[in-house]
Amino acid sequence: MLLKSFTSSNRLLSVPRPSSRKVAGLTPSSKCRANASEDGRSLLGDIPYTAVSAISSIGLLETSYLTQVKLFGAPLVCPSNGCEEILSSSYSYIFGLPLSLFGMLTYGGVAALAAWASQKREEVHQDSGPLELADKGLMAGASVLASCSAVLIYILKTEFYGESCSWCYLSASLSSTLFILVIGGLLGSKRLRAAAMPGAGAFVLGLAVLFTGFADVGQSNAEISELAYYKPDVTSESSKRAISLAQRLKDSGAKMYGAFWCSHCFDQKQTFGKKAMTDFPYVECFPTGWRRGERIADVCEAAGVRAFPTWVINGRTVEGDLSLDALEQELGMPP
Structure with a gap:
């Protein structure tokens, strides 16, 4: 009787063997995706590295063209009225160099880094280190581009009232899109926390560099606060x-x-x-x-x-x- 009781209780305490049956709809790979946020993936997916690289490449082409215009005197094609005046103003230079040159280098760096990260994406489950490094670089690059574009659009609206600059709006659209794609791709993941500090630092650095470089321009423009009306003298002959x-x-x-x-x-x-x-x-x-x-x-x-x-x-x-x-x-x- 005692032996029977012991064996009965032993059956109750025995550890069940792992089942060899597969649960419908849950494979090892699908479980990894379900726990993606624990592995460093965003709850919204991931950074679309290919799209980031493509958009940055467009920005690279734009700023390369504007840099060529500045450095080599190439003709400037303006899709809208007023961009000649804006792109030839003192605000188009910083520390004696074309502002578009810095944009070209930043867009180029973001495009190359995103292309590299796209190739490394398949290795994320073995080693997430390369992607975390890329995330920090992309966050920094997108942040500095976004901060600079915000300042330049503000200057366009306050210092060049009534003028339009298609090249300026294009660059602002590209940089804003990049920033949204990068931060949106990391939202809710551990990788966002790791990339937040470089991004914030780059954002502040971009603002500091622009405000420092434009300090003299702003002071000279501040002296002009009023223009008395005068009637321009038209001198050409009418046909x-x-x-x-x-x-x-x-x-x-x-x-x-x-x-x-x-x-x-x-x-x-x-x-x-x-x-x-x-x-x-x-x-x-x-x-x-x-x-x-x-x-x-x-x-x-x-x-x-x-x-x-x-x-x-x-x-x-x-x-x-x-x-x-x-x-x-x-x-x-x-x-």
């Missing part, structure tokens, strides 16, 4: 075609919105000539002069003016100075 076109524009209700200090507006007036400008549908957006922080005239704001000059022809808004051919086309005149 019969220009005079006729000016009258047609006026009769159609077209308007050209501009600013007295805008060089592109003056160029547009010179295209028509002195006589055509005597009865021209021009609207001045700063009729009492320019003062820092002052808004444009109500009539210009109501027309949605964001750059100078701005044409409104047949209900359509067109930015930039236009040729006579382009204006005739906007009016619907036969070629």
Whole structure:
């Protein structure tokens, strides 16, 4: 009886043998993916290294082109009105070197590092060290690009009111996308904590370098806080075609919105000539002069003016100075 009781209790305490049956839907590889965050993977997946490398390569091409323009005097192609003035200003240099050169080096480093990390991705389960190192570098690179773009867009909006710069907006879009992809790919993982310090340091470093390098530029620009209104003197001769076109524009209700200090507006007036400008549908957006922080005239704001000059022809808004051919086309005149 005692022996029977012992063997019965022994069966109750015995450790069950591992089952050789597979649980449906749960394989070793799927279990690893389910616990990805414990292995250093993001809860949202991972950094899309290939996409990061591709976007950085676009930034590399853009900044390489702008650097070539600066260093070798290559012609600058501006998709929008105003980028020539912005990209040739004092803000386009830092410590005596083209700002685009630093962008080129940073984009190039991020592109190469992301391409290398993409090849190393398959080794993450054996050794996550290489990817953690890449994450730190990518976080630092994306952070410094994002911080610099934020400062430059702020300068564009405050120091170059009414001007547009397609190259600047492109770079800002690329750097913002890179930052979102990198931080989003690490969100919720241990690797984010490891990469946070280099990223924060690079962000602050980017701001410090720009503010230090632009200190003299900001002081010189701060001296100009007001411009008294003056009427630019149009000196070119008007052709019969220009005079006729000016009258047609006026009769159609077209308007050209501009600013007295805008060089592109003056160029547009010179295209028509002195006589055509005597009865021209021009609207001045700063009729009492320019003062820092002052808004444009109500009539210009109501027309949605964001750059100078701005044409409104047949209900359509067109930015930039236009040729006579382009204006005739906007009016619907036969070629």
